[in-house]
Amino acid sequence: MNYDDAPYADDCAEGFYYTLGNAGWKLSFNYGDALAWESDFEKSSVGGSDRYFVDDVDFAFFAGHGDSGKIGFSTNYDGDGNYEKQVHYSEVKWGDRDLEWMTLVTCDTLDPDYKDEWIAHACAGNHLHALLGFKTKIEPSDAKVLGTTFADYLLDGKGIKDAWKTATKEKCDLPWWKELICNCKTEAAIIYPRVYFGTRLVHNYAQETLP
Ligand SMILES: [Ca+2]
Numbered sequence: 132m133n134y135d136d137a138p139y140a141d142d143c144a145e146g147f148y149y150t151l152g153n154a155g156w157k158l159s160f161n162y163g164d165a166l167a168w169e170s171d172f173e174k175s176s177v178g179g180s181d182r183y184f185v186d187d188v189d190f191a192f193f194a195g196h197g198d199s200g201k202i203g204f205s206t207n208y209d210g211d212g213n214y215e216k217q218v219h220y221s222e223v224k225w226g227d228r229d230l231e232w233m234t235l236v237t238c239d240t241l242d243p244d245y246k247d248e249w250i251a252h253a254c255a256g257n258h259l260h261a262l263l264g265f266k267t268k269i270e271p272s273d274a275k276v277l278g279t280t281f282a283d284y285l286l287d288g289k290g291i292k293d294a295w296k297t298a299t300k301e302k303c304d305l306p307w308w309k310e311l312i313c314n315c316k317t318e319a320a321i322i323y324p325r326v327y328f329g330t331r332l333v334h335n336y337a338q339e340t341l342p
Pocket residue numbers: 177209210211212213214215222
């Protein structure tokens with residue numbers, strides 16, 4: 132989590148975290164601001180330690196700053212000097228250890244121009260089940276209850292795609308003047324691998340529910 136000048140990121144991430152925690156999920160870590168390190172998200176081949184952090188849990192959730200193809204951090208914990216103070220798509224491979232779902236509540240990170248890159252890196256090997264986030268800008272205050280709402284829908288038994296779509300549709304709406312500036316409306320995104328065995332689709336992760 133990166134709360135630094137993203138005033139509702141903590142409400143968002145902690146809403147998600149404690150809603151699942153109260154429902155009996157084991158809580159592993161909750162880091163904000165300078166305690167949130169980019170290396171926690173990055174693979175070991177670029178000097179990261181995701182195997183002890185985001186890839187050591189089933190569900191990881193980040194709220195803070197983002198840009199096309201990346202998320203941002205306030206302090207530098209980069210392992211190899213490339214892409215400092217950010218987690219760039221090329222620095223991640225998720226789910227090759229334990230992670231199934233990654234949610235990034237950040238602006239523009241899942242910009243459609245970078246969809247193939249996220250699939251090629253984050254989903255390499257088809258381990259990760261879903262990467263959730265936004266294609267566009269989001270209004271910071273909309274994030275406030277988004278984490279809780281999303282967790283509630285998952286706990287209600289909605290599939291991951293449906294839960295994310297419903298929660299973001301309900302809670303995220305740019306003010307009209309921002310829509311004019313970017314000529315866009317807030318649009319959520321979910322990226323997931325379709326895994327085939329021969330010609331048969333063996334995993335449709337979009338409908339997966341919490342175990
Ligand atoms: Ca790096």
